[in-house]
Amino acid sequence: MRIILFVFFVACLAQSSLSQNIIEDIFSKSLEVVSDKGRKELYKGQIIKKKRTGMGLLKMKDGALYIGDFSKGEMTGYGMLLVPEGNSVSNCDNCAVYVGNWQDGEKTGSGVCYAKNGDVLYSGKFKDDRPINAYGSTDDSPLRYFSLFENSDGNMFLGEVNDGNFNGFGVIVFNDGDLWFGNFRNGLKQGVGLYLMYDGEWETLNFKDDSYDVIxxxxxxxxxxxxxxxxxxxxxxxxxxxxxxxxxxxxxxVNSARAIRQSDGNSSGLAASDNSGSSGNSKNGSKQxxxxxxxxxxxxxxxxxxxxxxxxxxxxxxxxxxxxxxxxxxxxxxxxxxxxxxxxxxxxxxxxxxxxxx
Known part of the structure; x- marks a missing residue:
């Protein structure tokens, strides 16, 4: 595995619009090799007991792309949902990207909805796949947004930005089809994430200040x-x-019981048999x-x-x-x-x- 101490110089890069079809343009190479197919879906990532469990990448039959946690085949945990151009995340008008918590395929808990231009549309709680508070309300910093960056090597970053640094959930897409996704803090990878190789092999890594241990x-x-x-x-x-x-x-x-029942029916026969033993060896037979x-x-x-x-x-x-x-x-x-x-x-x-x- 390459050492993925991957640093972007944000100040030197321009924010890219999300209007392009990022799912096809950016992730097509990574999805050439997948771990599981079914119902017009493509999945690449961790599988346990033949179920999508752990972390992975899922392209759905409607063209949407989910990157994040799975449990027993369902989107459960934390992750990012990107919808194709012209579509919106369910129950969230004009939302091109949702980043937050999931439970059995539904938005549940805390999450953020981002518009096509990367602006925050809603930040708050969700229940039953819907925002709990008035849609459009947010207490997020105005410096927070969602964006796409590319460095001089052709590697891409797609994720949350705050105060000029990568802060929150993000994905690095390498030009050879390898992926890294997880959390960032002040521009550095932080916490547990997944390095997902082009051929489907993977490593779960725990980062601290951009140094890491393999889990x-x-x-x-x-x-x-x-x-x-x-x-x-x-x-x-x-x-x-x-x-x-x-x-x-x-x-x-059973055989012993049968012998006992037979001997009970013919005690004289048993006595005669005992008396006819040779050289007394029958007394020590159990020791042989x-x-x-x-x-x-x-x-x-x-x-x-x-x-x-x-x-x-x-x-x-x-x-x-x-x-x-x-x-x-x-x-x-x-x-x-x-x-x-x-x-x-x-x-x-x-x-x-x-x-x-x-």
Whole structure:
């Protein structure tokens, strides 16, 4: 990823009108590669569990463009809506751009409506997609407006300006189709935003005074999802193994019950069978080999479950090692406990299947 310490010299640039079709002219390159298509919509950005969740760019079927937060496929959070030339943002006359809060695709909470020339039309609260106060009322500074700037490299800034600096929500569109969007303060990027690359890869970055830390990335997310999927498959295998063990134990118990019922019906036959045993080996038969699970008692069942729980914990630790401060020591401690449980029952002739993680 390029280092995006991108500074505009506002004093050297003229404010551009929003009358041009900015959606087609500025964002067409970025939308050549998208993350999701549906119902004549184009989406590029973060997707979690096959839903548009996080931050992204959405071109709607009516030509409008939304840039901002999503949750479970809906515009929810904070973002910017740009409508095509000749249209207005719903319920806001002559509004070309809305910047503010959203809930399930509707304007909800605080927001600002901007005219085509960049002037503030309304600044205040919204509910059910409509302004709460009289439309046209605002207590914003007269130095606040929405505008478009281009630097000498052909990179564009589109967003809120106040007192001669980028202040508020804004988007940088690089000439190769990469995007950065988030908040600005006094001309510098501030807080959490998204760097969205032309090929659809992304990084979530947290800026402070235009220096930044990487919070997450599409590559990291794929690694986490792969590990989670692997852990789920392994857990499913363990569950099926436990079902198989339980079925075996149940079958053993049923067979024992049948033998008891049969012997109750023919006690003399059982006595004769006992008396005909050879060299007394039948008295020690239980010590030869491992006992069946059904004959190992409730203590074995409890320890077996404990062993299985330890195994599950190790899988979680290997999948999300960053969540454990003392990962190495804790992992080794759990392995030691598993080993103690398993060897204890091996001596008693009741085995517990050794885990690959032990």
């Amino acid at each position: 997450s990335s599409s590559a990291n997310y794929r690694d986490v999802e792969h590990s989670r999927s692997l852990a789920n498959k392994q857990s499913f295998g363990f569950i099926m193994d436990n079902f198989a063990a339980a079925a075996t134990a149940t079958a053993g118990a 080999g491992n006992k069946k699970a059904s004959n190992c008692g409730s203590s074995w069942s409890i320890d077996s479950n404990t062993y299985s729980n330890y195994e599950t914990q190790l899988i979680k630790m290997r999948t999300y090692p960053e969540k454990y401060d003392n990962y190495t020591a804790d992992y080794a401690s759990i392995q030691s406990k598993m080993r103690q449980i398993r060897t204890k029952w091996e001596v008693r002739g009741c085995s517990i299947t050794k885990s690959q993680y032990e």
